[in-house]
Amino acid sequence: MEVNANIQVLYNEINWLQEVIHNVISTYLEHEGERVHWLEIPLPTIHQNTVYGKCVEEWNLQVFERLAIALGLTIHLKPDVLDVFFGRNQIYDIGFTEFGGVVDKNHSGFLPTGQTLLFLITATDNNLRSEVLKIFDKEHVLIKEQVLFLEDIEYYVPQFNGVFGLHTNWFHYFVTGEQLKLEHSATFPAQKITTHLAWEDVVLQDEVMDEVLQLSAWLQHSNTLMKDWGLFNKIKPGYRALFYGPPGTGKTLTVSLLGKKAERDVYRVDLSMIVSKYIGETEKNLSRIFDIAAHKNWILFFDEADALFGKRTEANSSNDRHANQQTSYLLQRIEDFPGVIILASNLKGNMDAAFTRRFQSMIHFAMPETNERYRLWKNAFSGKCTLHPEINLWKIAEDYELAGGAIINVLRFCALSAISRNDTEVTREELLEGIRKEFKKKSKIITVT
Secondary structure: OOHHHHHHHHHHHHHHHHHHHHHHHHHHOOOOOOOOOHHHOOOOOOOOOOHHHHHHHHHOOOHHHHHHHHHHHHHHHOHHHHHHHHOEEOOOOEEOHHHOOEEEOOEEEEEOEHHHHHHHHHOOOHHHHHHHHHHOOOOOHHHHOOOEEEOOOOOOOOHHHOEEEEOHHHHHHHHHOOOOOOOOOOOOOEEEEOOOOOHHHOOOOHHHHHHHHHHHHHHHHHHHHHHHOOHHHOOOOOEEEEEEOOOOOOHHHHHHHHHHHHOOOEEEEOHHHHOOOOOOHHHHHHHHHHHHHOOOOOEEEEOOOHHHHEOOOOOOOHHHHHHHHHHHHHHHHHHHOOOEEEEEEOOHHHEOHHHHOOOOEEEEOOOOOHHHHHHHHHHHOOOOOEEOOOOOHHHHHHHOOOOHHHHHHHHHHHHHHHHHOOOOEEOHHHHHHHHHHHHHHOOOOOOOO
16 A cells, blocks of 8 residues: 555545635634535545545544544644634734634644634534534544544633644554554553563462462453343443562563463553652543553553552641542542553552452462472573582572562573673572572572581
């Protein structure tokens, strides 16, 4: 498929939009001349062999949706089309409030708002307002698929005064046919995580694995249970789980493996970019994640979740009240989220009881016992990098309490030591030095006999 054909069909939509804008403004301001209603202006022919054409057909988009997308396309391809909205009301010598729009420090042109779209559709017929409301409904395909956006605004500002537009990744797709991956950024504070490992590489106690398999079963059969079995009217959609236990015990790896088995993307939320000291900002940052993930069939993973989901405190100050408001907001969003959310914490006791009551499962990833540590050591040194035959691996597992993550750190140290002397076999001294380093991180000293 030629990119030129994709671009041409988009320009055709924008040229049609330009006709609509001229018609609506001229009619609204009662300029001289006879004009048809803007709905009578012929829609451009859509070529179904283009990316945009296929989307129009698949989503069954009608005139109002196409007008909304064309308005969003314009700032990417032909922003000067919107300069007409800079016209001034001669009576008051200000811009026309009803046109909406804003000017940004990074864009000298006219940025449309929801009010701009509302004006174009309803200026000559107020009865069409319901068509705009349909487009911005959270269940509309253009909102569910994150094609269009309407920025949040302060509670006292009219709903449609938020900046309106077409998401950059969809613009890229309409032009090239290539789906952009969501990038970790301030506007999308989450990152996709994957693993090349398999279930054999994670060592869990039997009771832990049983609970993990129950969560895996939900991932596999939830649609059947909710729809075919009719459980949607008895239980809330979604699944909420807490993984708690010391670092390195396999919480993150287990989440990645669950996603791999269920063929679902796992996104780890970056709490450092979520939490804000400014009132309302944390909620706004989280809202972006929840809104996108709600219709993507993702697994959302909050690592070190205590920072967001910790216990509420007595409201002795404005900061306490702000923190408690955040917790209440999170509680509601998690309860309403239709997908799978997994939280990870070092200590179960750090979590607010209001959250834990709503978890379908709370799984304790304890420090591995001797036999589990032995399996972890064997797995770690089962490849190119091996241990000297005289090393008693069971004795190592018995004497040194380390989690799986720490054992992998020891492997990394030992492998680097061995390759530095052009060898693949790890000596006992190198192994013990690697263990010492891990214990030193915890301010512990090991005694070697």
